Amino acid sequence: MKRMDAHVHLGNRNGKRMSTKDLMDEMDRCQIEKSFVFAMTSKRGLNQQLYEDTKNHRERLIPFAYINPWHEDAREQLIHCVKDFGFRGLKLHPVTDGFPGDSACLLDPLLEVCDQYNMHVIIHCTSEAPYSSPLQVEKTAQRWPGVSVQMAHMGGCWLANEAITIALRNSNIYLDSATVSASAVTRAALRCGDKLLMGTDIPFYYFEMETLKMQLAADGDEDLLDRVSGGNMAGIIEERGLLL
Amino acid sequence: MIFDAGNELSSGTQMTGQSAEVLIQKMDWAGIAKAVVFSPVEKIDNEYISRMTLKYHQRFVGYAVVNSIETDAEQAFSTCIHQYGLKGLKLDTPHNGYALNNFSHLDPLLTICNRYHMPVMAYGADDNAFTHPYKFGELARQYPNANFIIAHMGMFNATAQAAEMAKKHKNVYLDISGAYGLAVEQAVRVGGAEKVLFGTNSPFGFFEVTKLTVDRAVLDHAGRRLIYGENMERIMNEITLQKRGSYV
Numbered sequence: 409m410k411r412m413d414a415h416v417h418l419g420n421r422n423g424k425r426m427s428t429k430d431l432m433d434e435m436d437r438c439q440i441e442k443s444f445v446f447a448m449t450s451k452r453g454l455n456q457q458l459y460e461d462t463k464n465h466r467e468r469l470i471p472f473a474y475i476n477p478w479h480e481d482a483r484e485q486l487i488h489c490v491k492d493f494g495f496r497g498l499k500l501h502p503v504t505d506g507f508p509g510d511s512a513c514l515l516d517p518l519l520e521v522c523d524q525y526n527m528h529v530i531i532h533c534t535s536e537a538p539y540s541s542p543l544q545v546e547k548t549a550q551r552w553p554g555v556s557v558q559m560a561h562m563g564g565c566w567l568a569n570e571a572i573t574i575a576l577r578n579s580n581i582y583l584d585s586a587t588v589s590a591s592a593v594t595r596a597a598l599r600c601g602d603k604l605l606m607g608t609d610i611p612f613y614y615f616e617m618e619t620l621k622m623q624l625a626a627d628g629d630e631d632l633l634d635r636v637s638g639g640n641m642a643g644i645i646e647e648r649g650l651l652l
Numbered sequence: 653m654i655f656d657a658g659n660e661l662s663s664g665t666q667m668t669g670q671s672a673e674v675l676i677q678k679m680d681w682a683g684i685a686k687a688v689v690f691s692p693v694e695k696i697d698n699e700y701i702s703r704m705t706l707k708y709h710q711r712f713v714g715y716a717v718v719n720s721i722e723t724d725a726e727q728a729f730s731t732c733i734h735q736y737g738l739k740g741l742k743l744d745t746p747h748n749g750y751a752l753n754n755f756s757h758l759d760p761l762l763t764i765c766n767r768y769h770m771p772v773m774a775y776g777a778d779d780n781a782f783t784h785p786y787k788f789g790e791l792a793r794q795y796p797n798a799n800f801i802i803a804h805m806g807m808f809n810a811t812a813q814a815a816e817m818a819k820k821h822k823n824v825y826l827d828i829s830g831a832y833g834l835a836v837e838q839a840v841r842v843g844g845a846e847k848v849l850f851g852t853n854s855p856f857g858f859f860e861v862t863k864l865t866v867d868r869a870v871l872d873h874a875g876r877r878l879i880y881g882e883n884m885e886r887i888m889n890e891i892t893l894q895k896r897g898s899y900v
Contacts, residue, residue, distance in 0.1 A: 508809065510786075535781030538809040543786035566781045570753060 412442045412638035412645075413615065415530070415560055415586040415607025418461055418469075419448035426611050428461045432468065438615035441638065442645070444530065445469045446499040450476035455485070459493040470650050472497035472530060476505045477514040486521050496650045498522055501532040502539040509533065509540050510547035519552045528556045528648050530584070533571065534564025542571040549581050556644055558582045558605065568592035575603040582640070587613070590621050597625035597636050604636045605644075655881035656687040656859065657827045657851035658742075658773055658803060661712075663700040670855040672704040676711055682859035685881070688773070690715040693744040698728075702736030713888065715740040715773060718761060719748045726760040733768070739891055740771040746780040753790040766795040768893040773827065776802035778810040785814040792821035799823045799887050801849060804830045811835040818843030825883065828865065829853035836869040845875035849883055 418431060435443060445462060447454035455473050462469040473489035475482050475498060489495040498518060502509040509531055522529055533545045542563045549557040562583035563571035572595060575581050583600070584607030585593045596604045604625075608618040619637065626633035645651055656679075662669035669692065670678075679687060689704065689712045691697050696717045705714035716732030718725050718741065732738040741761060745752045752758070752774055765772050772791070776783050785806045792800050805826040806814030817824045819842050826839045829851040839848050852862045870876050 508813075510813070537780050537784065538778035541781065541784050541786075543784060543790070547786070564781075567751060570751065 410441045410638045410642065411439050411619065412606065412641040413440050413608050413610070413618070414444045414558060414582075414584045414605035414641050416443040416445045416610040417448050417612075418445050418458060419611060421611035428465060428469070431610065432465065434610070434615055435468065438619060440615055442468050442470060442641070443610075444472055444497060444528075444641075446472040446497075446530070447474045450474045450479075450501065450505055452479075452485075455489050455493070455495070459489075459495075463493075466494070466652050470497065470645065471495050472499040472528075474499040474501075475518060477507055477511075477518055478505060483517045483521060486518055490521065490525055490527075494652050496525065496648065496652075497528045497530065499530045502544075503532060503534065503536045507539060509544035512548075512551065515548055516551065519548065519555055522555045523552050526554075526648050528558065528644055528650060530558040530560050532561065533559035534561045535566040536564065540564075542567050542574045546574045546578060546581065549578055553580055556580050556582065556648060558584055560584050560607065561587050562592070562596060564588075568595065572596050572599050575600045582644070585618060585621060585636075590624050593621050594625040594627070597622075597632060601632045601635055602640060605641050606637050653685045653881045654683060654850060654859075654863075655884040656684050656854075656862075657801060657849040657884055658715075658829060659687050659689050659852060659854045660692050660856075661689040661701060661704060662692055662695060663697055669695075672708060672712070675854065676708060678854060678859060679711065682863065684859050686711055686713065686884075687854075688713050688715055688740070688884070690742040690773075691717045693717055693719075693742075693747045698732050698736055698738065702732070702738060705737060713740075714738040715742040715771070717742045717744075720757045720761050721748055721750065726764070729761050729764060733764070733770075733893060739888065739893070740773060741765055743772065743774040746775060746782045749782075751782040752787040755794065762791065762795045762798060765798040767797070769797045769799070769890045770893065771799045771801060771887050771891075773801040773803050775804070776814065776827075777804040777807050777830070785810050785817045788814075788824050789817045789821055792817070792824045796823060799825060799890065801825045801827050801851075803827045803851070803853070805835065805839060807831050807835065811838060812842070815839045815842035818847040825849050825887070827851035827853075828862065828879075829857050831865070833865050833869045836865055840870055840875060840879075845870065845872075845878045846883060848879045850880050 586607035
């Protein structure tokens with residue numbers, strides 16, 4: 409089985425720098441073959457840092473540009489990451505960057521770039537009003553059917569069932585398990601096993617916790633375990649051509 | 653004629669409560685002919701609402717407040733509409749801790765509303781995980797005969813989405829209580845005056861302020877007439893439940 413993790417930040421853990429080697433050592437220990445990685449925040453300069461940290465490990469670390477759409481040059485930042493760094497994914501955080509997850513005027517200039525380059529987009533999607541909820545992410549994903557969209561945290565504490573319903577009715581929407589309860593992950597695995605991605609949210613959690621959640625969710629179904637632990641993510645990587 | 657879409661009525665003595673008599677006095681001062689009334693969600697007393705709507709049947713139309721998490725919710729609602737003569741459902745799902753599109757909780761109540769083409773007014777501000785305006789769109793699709801009223805129309809940051817839902821779904825309406833003037837203007841521009849309801853949410857809001865908001869935000873008289881009362885009359889006339897006479 410090839411495990412893959414769809415939600416990894418490369419940054420500090422409890423005030424201590426987590427290096428690329430630290431991350432890859434943890435991946436090795438837990439048999440994680442590949443990870444989607446992004447910075448801790450959308451602070452300027454961190455995408456450049458991520459490029460430097462991952463450029464020699466691109467067969468395992470797939471970097472995403474973390475962009476604040478309020479920045480006047482947000483679109484230019486993303487194009488720079490795509491063209492000069494070879495990034496093939498975009499990470500957005502409606503809550504910490506303070507924008508509605510369905511905002512067309514803020515997000516469409518970025519999603520247009522993603523559509524053009526066949527990219528994968530990860531949008532933080534919890535239950536934090538007024539910015540973040542699955543129905544809002546759905547709105548954005550439906551405007552861009554050619555872009556695959558990952559609902560990070562799949563609705564958070566309160567809206568997991570809403571996220572599952574939405575993943576079922578939209579072919580371009582995926583869910584990740586980061587910070588989500590084991591029971592909600594189990595419901596997602598059973599109802600939309602082809603749309604669920606294992607996501608740990610390193611450095612806040614540990615791979616061991618997420619792999620255990622996946623095992624509990626699959627409940628002995630080896631085929632399902634393969635899909636949610638890496639198979640679904642491998643499909644996105646292949647379909648989108650995310651590996652350089 | 654002004655027909656207000658939503659007000660709290662209480663027999664108790666809590667600080668923010670108002671009795672039927674106090675409300676009628678306020679309505680008389682402000683020239684409000686009729687008002688929808690319901691219990692505060694913190695102190696549900698549908699029986700009191702029933703008695704007051706019977707006593708002041710020319711001034712009040714009552715909605716039932718039901719917490720659908722309670723095991724007897726369906727029976728309680730049924731009693732409200734078949735015995736108490738209440739004409740709609742008032743929900744405050746954040747108060748009860750579940751999402752408005754949590755059909756496993758709400759389906760029994762909304763199925764009844766759908767059957768009788770009843771109005772459902774639900775808390776719809778943007779300050780919680782459970783009531784984003786898009787959720788009203790989910791309800792409108794699932795229960796096409798019921799009319800869904802977004803109380804507070806997505807204030808503060810989701811008023812545009814509330815207006816979008818009113819435009820998209822024939823059975824979604826916007827209650828302007830607590831909304832600022834520009835949002836009301838936007839609601840009329842996007843959703844149309846036929847989807848906007850004069851609502852004050854007294855005792856928290858004042859009728860005079862709501863009137864001023866409408867008059868400043870809506871300049872044409874036909875639009876004002878719809879908002880002031882014709883829309884509510886139309887919603888009430890859609891109800892097919894035949895109990896205790898007409899809706900008044």
